[in-house]
Amino acid sequence: KEYHVAIVGATGAVGQKIIHLLEQDQELQFYIKKITLLSSKRSAGKVIKFKGKEVTIQETTELSFEGVDIAFFSAGGEVSKRFAKSAVDGGSVVIDNTSHFRMSKDVPLVVPEVNAHKLREHSGIISVPNCSALQMVTALNPIKKAFGLERIIVSTYQAVSGSGMNAINELMNQSEAMLKGEDITAEILPAKNDKKHFPIAFNVLPQVDVFTENDYTFEEQKMINETKKIMGMPDLKMSATCVRVPVVSSHSESVYIEVEQDVTVGEIKKVLEAAPGVVLQDNPTQQMYPTPLTSAGKKETFVGRIRKDLDLPRGFHLWIVSDNLLKGAAWNSVQIAETMIKLDLL
Ligand code: A2P
The missing domain is CATH 3.40.50.720 (NAD(P)-binding Rossmann-like Domain)
Structure with missing residues (x-):
C-alpha cells in the first residue's frame, strides 16, 4: 500500500x-x-x-x-x-x-x-x-521489566531545539553577541509565554516551560505524568528537575533509580545491551560515555556512567542521552x- x-x-x-x-x-x-x-x-x-x-x-x-x-x-x-x-x-x-x-x-x-x-x-x-520522558523510558523500561522499578529521580540537561527554531536562533545570536562583547537580548527562553526571559548562551536555566502550582514546571510535571502512563505505573515514585543548557541538539539526563531486586551493574548493562533502541556506551577506563554531540543525528538512546549508589543497595545512577528531535x-x-x-x- x-x-x-x-x-x-x-x-x-x-x-x-x-x-x-x-x-x-x-x-x-x-x-x-x-x-x-x-x-x-x-x-x-x-x-x-x-x-x-x-x-x-x-x-x-x-x-x-x-x-x-x-x-x-x-x-x-x-x-x-x-x-x-x-x-x-x-x-x-x-x-x-x-x-x-x-x-x-x-x-x-x-x-x-x-x-x-x-x-x-x-x-x-x-x-x-515529551522528549525528556521518551528517551528516559526507552532506557529504563527494560530495567523495569528485568528487575522491577520503585523510584526515579531525574535531572535533565535539555537542548534548546526542544523550544523550536526560534530558540536555536536565540542561542546562536546570543553566543555571537557575547563573543563580540555586544549587549544580548532574550525573548524566547526559558519559556516563550512567561513574563521574563533570560540569556541561554554561556548560561544554564533551571526552568523549562512555565511553573505549575506546586513549584514544579510543566515540563517536570509532564515528564512525571507521562512516564507513569507509558510504563503503566501509576504508583511509581518519581520527581524531576528540568534544566535548559546551551546545547543545540540532544537532551542529557542524570537519572537515579531504585530497583526492586538485588542486582549488579553488570546485570543492568547486560539488559541494556540487549534492549531495542538502546546503545550502551559505558567504559570509564576509556572515558567512554554518551554526550549530546556524539548522539545528535542518531536514532538511538545512549546510556553510560552506570554505577551503584554509595549508600542504597538497590540504588543506581545512569546518564542517558538522545537526540531530542529524532528519538524525542x-x-x-x-x-x-x-x-x-x-x-x-x-
Ligand atoms: P510557520 O513557519 O508558518 O510559522 P517550531 O517548533 O520550530 O517553532 O515550529 C513551529 C511550526 O508550527 C512551524 O512550522 C510553524 O509554521 C507552525 N505553526 C505555527 N503556528 C501555526 C498555526 N496557527 N497553524 C499551522 N501551523 C502553525
Whole structure:
C-alpha cells in the first residue's frame, strides 16, 4: 500500500526532521504516494523539495486533510487542538507531537520499544511523549521489566531545539553577541509565554516551560505524568528537575533509580545491551560515555556512567542521552507510523 502523508508544522524544528526522515531514511518501511506540507499563513507559499519534486507549503485549515492517511502534527498544542479532530474526521490517523492529547484516556501515548501494543486501542489520535520522558523510558523500561522499578529521580540537561527554531536562533545570536562583547537580548527562553526571559548562551536555566502550582514546571510535571502512563505505573515514585543548557541538539539526563531486586551493574548493562533502541556506551577506563554531540543525528538512546549508589543497595545512577528531535520527536513519530502499518492498523 502507498500512503498520503501530511506534516503540520512542516517548517518547524520537528517537522523538518520528519521530512528528512521520510525522504532520506534508507530503512523507511512504507511508501509515500503524496506529501502535503502545512504551516501557518506565514510560511504558506514557500516551496520545499521532496524527493526531487517541488512541494508548495499550504496554510493549515479544516479542509487540509482530505485523502490524508497519516498526519504528523508538530505545530504546538493550540494547532493540534484546532485541527486534529478535523483530520481524524477526514479519515486520517493523527500522530501528535504536542502535549495536547497526551494524558487523555482514549489516546495512546506510545514509545514503540515500550508499549507498541497500546496502538491497537487508538481512536484516531496517537500522542508522542515529551522528549525528556521518551528517551528516559526507552532506557529504563527494560530495567523495569528485568528487575522491577520503585523510584526515579531525574535531572535533565535539555537542548534548546526542544523550544523550536526560534530558540536555536536565540542561542546562536546570543553566543555571537557575547563573543563580540555586544549587549544580548532574550525573548524566547526559558519559556516563550512567561513574563521574563533570560540569556541561554554561556548560561544554564533551571526552568523549562512555565511553573505549575506546586513549584514544579510543566515540563517536570509532564515528564512525571507521562512516564507513569507509558510504563503503566501509576504508583511509581518519581520527581524531576528540568534544566535548559546551551546545547543545540540532544537532551542529557542524570537519572537515579531504585530497583526492586538485588542486582549488579553488570546485570543492568547486560539488559541494556540487549534492549531495542538502546546503545550502551559505558567504559570509564576509556572515558567512554554518551554526550549530546556524539548522539545528535542518531536514532538511538545512549546510556553510560552506570554505577551503584554509595549508600542504597538497590540504588543506581545512569546518564542517558538522545537526540531530542529524532528519538524525542520525529523518529518516534515515524516509528509509530511504521509500527501501525506492521500491525495492520493503517
Ligand atoms: P510557520 O513557519 O508558518 O510559522 P517550531 O517548533 O520550530 O517553532 O515550529 C513551529 C511550526 O508550527 C512551524 O512550522 C510553524 O509554521 C507552525 N505553526 C505555527 N503556528 C501555526 C498555526 N496557527 N497553524 C499551522 N501551523 C502553525
